[in-house]
Amino acid sequence: xxxxxxxxxxxxxxxxxxxxxxxxxxxxxxxxxxxxxxxxxxxxxxxxxxxxxxxxxxxxxxxxxxxxxxxxxxxxxxxxxxxxxxxxxxxxxxxxxxxxxxxxxxxxxxxxxxxxxxxxxxxxxxxxxxxxxxxxxxxxxxxxxxxxxxxxxxxxxxxxxxxxxxxxxxxxxxxxxxxxxxxxxxxxxxxxxxxxxxxxxxxxxxxxxxxxxxxxxxxxxxxxxxxxxxxxxxxxxxxxxxxxxxxxxxxxxxxxxxxxxxxxxxxxxxxxxxxxxxxxxxxxxxxxxxxxxxxxxxxxxxxxxxxxxxxxxxxxxxxxxxxxxxxxxxxxxxxxxxxxxxxxxxxxxxxxxxxxxxxxxxxxxxxxxxxxxxxxxxxxxxxxxxxxxxxxxxxxxxxxxxxxxxxxxxxxxxxxxxxxxxxxxxxxxxxxxxxxxxxxxxxxxxxxxxxxxxxxxxxxxxxxxxxxxxxxxxxxxxxxxxxxxxxxxxxxxxxxxxxxxxxxxxxxxxxxxxxxxxxxxxxxxxxxxxxxxxxxxxxxxxxxxxxxxxxxxxxxxxxxxxxxxxxxxxxxxxxxxxxxxxxxxxxxxxxxxxxx
Numbered sequence: 001x002x003x004x005x006x007x008x009x010x011x012x013x014x015x016x017x018x019x020x021x022x023x024x025x026x027x028x029x030x031x032x033x034x035x036x037x038x039x040x041x042x043x044x045x046x047x048x049x050x051x052x053x054x055x056x057x058x059x060x061x062x063x064x065x066x067x068x069x070x071x072x073x074x075x076x077x078x079x080x081x082x083x084x085x086x087x088x089x090x091x092x093x094x095x096x097x098x099x100x101x102x103x104x105x106x107x108x109x110x111x112x113x114x115x116x117x118x119x120x121x122x123x124x125x126x127x128x129x130x131x132x133x134x135x136x137x138x139x140x141x142x143x144x145x146x147x148x149x150x151x152x153x154x155x156x157x158x159x160x161x162x163x164x165x166x167x168x169x170x171x172x173x174x175x176x177x178x179x180x181x182x183x184x185x186x187x188x189x190x191x192x193x194x195x196x197x198x199x200x201x202x203x204x205x206x207x208x209x210x211x212x213x214x215x216x217x218x219x220x221x222x223x224x225x226x227x228x229x230x231x232x233x234x235x236x237x238x239x240x241x242x243x244x245x246x247x248x249x250x251x252x253x254x255x256x257x258x259x260x261x262x263x264x265x266x267x268x269x270x271x272x273x274x275x276x277x278x279x280x281x282x283x284x285x286x287x288x289x290x291x292x293x294x295x296x297x298x299x300x301x302x303x304x305x306x307x308x309x310x311x312x313x314x315x316x317x318x319x320x321x322x323x324x325x326x327x328x329x330x331x332x333x334x335x336x337x338x339x340x341x342x343x344x345x346x347x348x349x350x351x352x353x354x355x356x357x358x359x360x361x362x363x364x365x366x367x368x369x370x371x372x373x374x375x376x377x378x379x380x381x382x383x384x385x386x387x388x389x390x391x392x393x394x395x396x397x398x399x400x401x402x403x404x405x406x407x408x409x410x411x412x413x414x415x416x417x418x419x420x421x422x423x424x425x426x427x428x429x430x431x432x433x434x435x436x437x438x439x440x441x442x443x444x445x446x447x448x449x450x451x452x453x454x455x456x457x458x459x460x461x462x463x464x465x466x467x468x469x470x471x472x473x474x475x476x477x478x479x480x481x482x483x484x485x486x487x488x489x490x491x492x493x494x495x496x497x498x499x500x501x502x503x504x505x506x507x508x509x510x511x512x513x514x515x516x517x518x519x520x521x522x523x524x525x526x527x528x529x530x531x532x533x534x535x536x537x538x539x540x541x542x543x544x545x546x547x548x549x550x551x552x553x554x555x556x557x558x559x560x561x562x563x564x565x566x567x568x569x570x571x572x573x574x575x576x577x578x579x580x581x582x583x584x585x586x587x588x589x590x591x592x593x594x595x596x
Contacts, residue, residue, distance in 0.1 A: 077090065078090060241268065288343070332345055
């Protein structure tokens with residue numbers, strides 16, 4: 001009986017608490033109070049308590065949480081109202097400390113039409129400009145503060161549409177110890193990043209970014225650049241040694257030094273000759289020593305609706321840096337040869353942005369991605385890098401689109417931590433890759449493949465499964481086929497069969513050469529080459545110049561991308577094409593199995 005009474009009491013208390021939470025949430029939702037003036041159709045100041053999305057729109061930051069986990073947020077609107085919404089010149093802000101006396105003082109200033117001035121000791125964030133239906137539309141600015149240290153964190157200034165930077169603008173992200181005041185009260189930019197250019201919904205579509213660090217500064221210029229992550233090509237003129245910002249732990253994890261982290265922009269920015277850098281999810285995976293482009297960019301029809309726009313040789317063939325649009329929303333941007341991706345490049349969907357789409361890029365050979373990365377479609381972006389480490393390794397393309405690759409292969413995963421803006425790295429595989437498959441993982445049991453083959457015991461032509469090595473030829477049901485891969489206890493054969501649940505296997509009389517014979521024309525590479533001499537041409541060469549900006553709240557000095565037209569002369573080039581003798585396979589004989 002007592003137990004039942006206790007259960008009833010617990011149920012009553014639970015229901016009561018739930019009702020309190022619901023009532024609290026309903027009461028908190030969109031509660032507005034006009035502190036002074038006319039907040040309907042006139043000039044006034046209004047206090048808003050809401051459960052809607054946080055009005056602070058820095059890269060869509062998550063909603064702040066209130067009591068009992070109920071999302072509540074309090075901020076203020078002041079200025080010209082029409083229909084209960086800000087329309088015309090006005091302000092929005094959040095107070096660091098709020099009390100009745102200070103709210104009355106704000107009301108007095110607004111009533112007297114005295115402009116409000118942002119202050120790092122009074123406001124958590126402060127927004128001012130031209131408003132339409134409660135959000136910035138027109139010229140304006142927004143500043144966010146670190147109140148504990150009395151310094152700004154971010155500034156946005158420029159043209160706004162629906163509350164987001166759209167048009168010419170500037171975004172500033174201050175690093176640790178990144179701002180100090182001069183004698184006039186303006187903040188001088190010391191560390192951090194300055195984004196300047198053409199924006200669309202807070203994304204910098206055509207942007208130059210200047211990064212100031214504890215030592216030195218540098219710049220990069222590109223498209224679709226966000227405040228944190230970006231994927232694509234940029235022209236960059238500086239490097240930061242990895243030891244200056246991050247270090248690798250024994251567990252292969254990127255760790256932060258207490259005094260040198262990503263937020264602080266510490267470390268030394270070393271100036272280098274401008275180069276193109278390919279980023280996937282913020283990770284630089286390629287560096288191409290090329291920043292110029294031809295004065296006359298050409299368009300070439302590739303068939304089936306596909307169009308190439310970019311560099312061409314003197315015969316009008318796509319060659320160099322350009323963009324291939326397949327006509328269906330898929331875009332490739334990067335190095336091109338013979339109408340195909342060849343070199344470093346990025347493939348992505350044109351209509352979306354990185355949080356909504358996967359971006360794939362890296363090193364291509366005749367249209368096939370052999371080394372690269374993919375930005376996964378996830379809440380916490382993950383960058384997977386895979387492919388080769390040795391550029392001299394041999395790569396051959398098969399008709400079935402698999403890569404035939406001989407050489408060292410490494411696959412790494414970077415997982416992005418949105419909270420700390422860092423990556424953790426883990427190595428997945430390492431070894432050799434043949435026929436598109438990993439054939440040599442980490443050395444097991446202290447034996448290399450050569451040692452294993454030398455030490456194994458063969459009885460009546462039979463050998464233990466675990467003693468097989470890649471290149472052995474075995475017999476299964478009267479048919480001989482080479483071993484092409486060993487992984488996690490499984491043995492894979494060239495005839496698409498695998499050896500599972502077998503202790504011993506018979507070795508064949510055939511050798512590996514009986515199945516594969518390299519092509520004499522291309523030497524097993526699947527391609528032939530010739531020397532090509534390009535004619536001199538006029539090109540636009542990019543360089544950086546220093547520009548100083550004196551804004552309303554900060555004095556900024558940054559690098560601006562500029563250009564000049566010069567005549568460029570080319571050295572003889574070695575160009576490749578598919579081998580017609582072996583149909584680009586690299587083999588005159590390519591047999592999967594033979595009868596024993």
